[in-house]
Amino acid sequence: MRKIVIAGLNECLGSAFSGLTDILTLARRAVVRAAAPAENAEDPFYVVAASADGESIRDRAGASFPVAASFEAITSCDAIIVPSFWPGEDGKPPDMSRFGATAAWLRRHHVRGALIAGCGTGVFLLGEAGLLDGRRCTTSWRHHEELKQRYARIDAAWGARLIEDRRVVTAAGPLSWIDVALHVIRELCGVDAARIAAEFTLGEAAPFKGAQLGPTVYNTTGLNEGAGAFLSDAERIVRQSNSSMSAQELARALSTSERTLHRRLKLASGESPKTFIDRIRVETARMLLETSAKPVKELASSAGFADEASFRRAFRRFAGMAPSAYRVWARARSQNKGQLFALRKEAEIIPKMLTTIFDACVNGVTLADPDLEDSPIIYANRPFMRITGYELDEIIGRNCRFLQGDDRDQEGRLRLREAIRNREQVEVTLRNYRKDGALFHNKLNITPLFDADGRLLYFLGVQYDVSDQVQAELEIGDLKAKLMSLTD
Ligand SMILES: Cc1cc2nc3c(=O)[nH]c(=O)nc-3n(C[C@H](O)[C@H](O)[C@H](O)COP(=O)(O)O)c2cc1C
Numbered sequence: 001m002r003k004i005v006i007a008g009l010n011e012c013l014g015s016a017f018s019g020l021t022d023i024l025t026l027a028r029r030a031v032v033r034a035a036a037p038a039e040n041a042e043d044p045f046y047v048v049a050a051s052a053d054g055e056s057i058r059d060r061a062g063a064s065f066p067v068a069a070s071f072e073a074i075t076s077c078d079a080i081i082v083p084s085f086w087p088g089e090d091g092k093p094p095d096m097s098r099f100g101a102t103a104a105w106l107r108r109h110h111v112r113g114a115l116i117a118g119c120g121t122g123v124f125l126l127g128e129a130g131l132l133d134g135r136r137c138t139t140s141w142r143h144h145e146e147l148k149q150r151y152a153r154i155d156a157a158w159g160a161r162l163i164e165d166r167r168v169v170t171a172a173g174p175l176s177w178i179d180v181a182l183h184v185i186r187e188l189c190g191v192d193a194a195r196i197a198a199e200f201t202l203g204e205a206a207p208f209k210g211a212q213l214g215p216t217v218y219n220t221t222g223l224n225e226g227a228g229a230f231l232s233d234a235e236r237i238v239r240q241s242n243s244s245m246s247a248q249e250l251a252r253a254l255s256t257s258e259r260t261l262h263r264r265l266k267l268a269s270g271e272s273p274k275t276f277i278d279r280i281r282v283e284t285a286r287m288l289l290e291t292s293a294k295p296v297k298e299l300a301s302s303a304g305f306a307d308e309a310s311f312r313r314a315f316r317r318f319a320g321m322a323p324s325a326y327r328v329w330a331r332a333r334s335q336n337k338g339q340l341f342a343l344r345k346e347a348e349i350i351p352k353m354l355t356t357i358f359d360a361c362v363n364g365v366t367l368a369d370p371d372l373e374d375s376p377i378i379y380a381n382r383p384f385m386r387i388t389g390y391e392l393d394e395i396i397g398r399n400c401r402f403l404q405g406d407d408r409d410q411e412g413r414l415r416l417r418e419a420i421r422n423r424e425q426v427e428v429t430l431r432n433y434r435k436d437g438a439l440f441h442n443k444l445n446i447t448p449l450f451d452a453d454g455r456l457l458y459f460l461g462v463q464y465d466v467s468d469q470v471q472a473e474l475e476i477g478d479l480k481a482k483l484m485s486l487t488d
Helices: 014-035 096-111 120-128 141-150 177-189 191-198 213-218 229-240 247-253 258-269 273-291 296-302 308-319 323-334 352-360 382-388 400-404 411-421 467-487
Strands: 002-008 045-051 079-082 115-119 162-165 168-171 364-368 377-380 426-433 439-450 456-465
Touching: 002 014, 002 177, 014 045, 014 177, 014 191, 045 177, 079 096, 079 120, 079 177, 096 115, 096 120, 115 120, 115 177, 120 141, 120 168, 162 177, 168 177, 177 191, 229 247, 229 258, 229 273, 247 258, 247 273, 258 273, 273 296, 273 308, 273 323, 296 308, 296 323, 308 323, 323 377, 352 382, 364 382, 382 456, 400 426, 411 426, 411 439, 439 467
Parallel strands: 002 045, 002 079, 079 115, 115 168
Antiparallel strands: 162 168, 364 377, 364 456, 426 439, 439 456
16 A cells, blocks of 8 residues: 655645645545455545644644654655745745754655655755756746745746656745645546546646636736846746747846846846747747647647747757657656656766667667657657658657558558557568658567556667668569569
């Protein structure tokens, strides 16, 4: 049975702390009931509320909440959820350095394989634990800047509702504990359990849905003070404008001249207004790619780009890959399986050595992700591009059948289809077509790749261009036929 721990801290929001206990306990009951009405129904998980010393916690309003254990008494668990904190007098999340021991405890459990989740400002404790370093994460929009300032090595998404990156879940808003509870149930117990659990929730769980709507309604100018205020205000204006924005328009919105805008941006972020605007827009687009299924064209306009081409250019420049590839990469990452083969061209994510080895092969190497709709290609090496004549942009995110063109009536294709369905290794030779329309014979070897638990992660495809060989065989066949007719 899975164990979910709710981390109680004296300054957390009492409603989030007890709400988490309620929703998880009710959900557990419902899942048990739905799974087997008989008395032998098994508990899918149980919930433990814990605190640093095992004593009741007290919120800022003076309410007291009992717990069942101390953090140290929890030697193993499957998930830990940190609720939101009360904001301090300055409106900011409390100084997390005082929770050093709890941060270390979170780190230890993460290393042992637990899912660690932070709700709203609870995300700051995950930052203190170093769990956000190099990870994509989110928090309440009003604390976005503060989070980035306190934890410089994180990759914070603005406006995203919930993100999971390699067993670290972060969610935006003080009410996000509902989203987080459902997400944790889904991760530990599956989609059906999460669906049953969702029946207990309020339906519309978070304060806003889209990237831009909520903050526009509530935001007040002058929220940010200090050195970064100019930058934050500029960011907010770019994010909230619905159409493309020029440097002149941004200057006007900030009640300053274009020249001053130029100078102050250079000083604050080292960027020109155009680069700055594009970067913020790309950031919005990244979030939309991660959280919506919008087609790229639509998404470009939602993110404030005048046209798709300029969006694609800017996206490549800042994200280092095409939008469709980013979507695939982000999905793989949130499923904890993107680290090895995902497409991001950074040393820590795709080991350079591996790429070099694959690129040095004469044959094509591809990976398809069976967890994504229609099993698209998420990795292709250089020889694959050379053989097919397609650019990476045109390959990633598509099912490889596009190489067959209209020539679908092939016996090998059906064998391939069957083997993929049965998760078996297979080798077939198919007629495929290069980008320029030229036929080539593709000897294709597909191998399913499983993890240690037998979970199917990817299909590995190795492609050999055997056109010369097939051609030679055809010619030999022709010659034989001719010889036979002569001797007849
Ligand atoms: C990793 C991988 C690589 C593949 N590479 C190719 C390929 O190079 N050429 C091709 O025609 N089909 C390729 N396929 C097969 C197609 O994607 C698809 O599975 C096949 O056409 C059968 O499915 P269908 O009948 O739905 O098209 C590959 C499949 C996988 C999983």
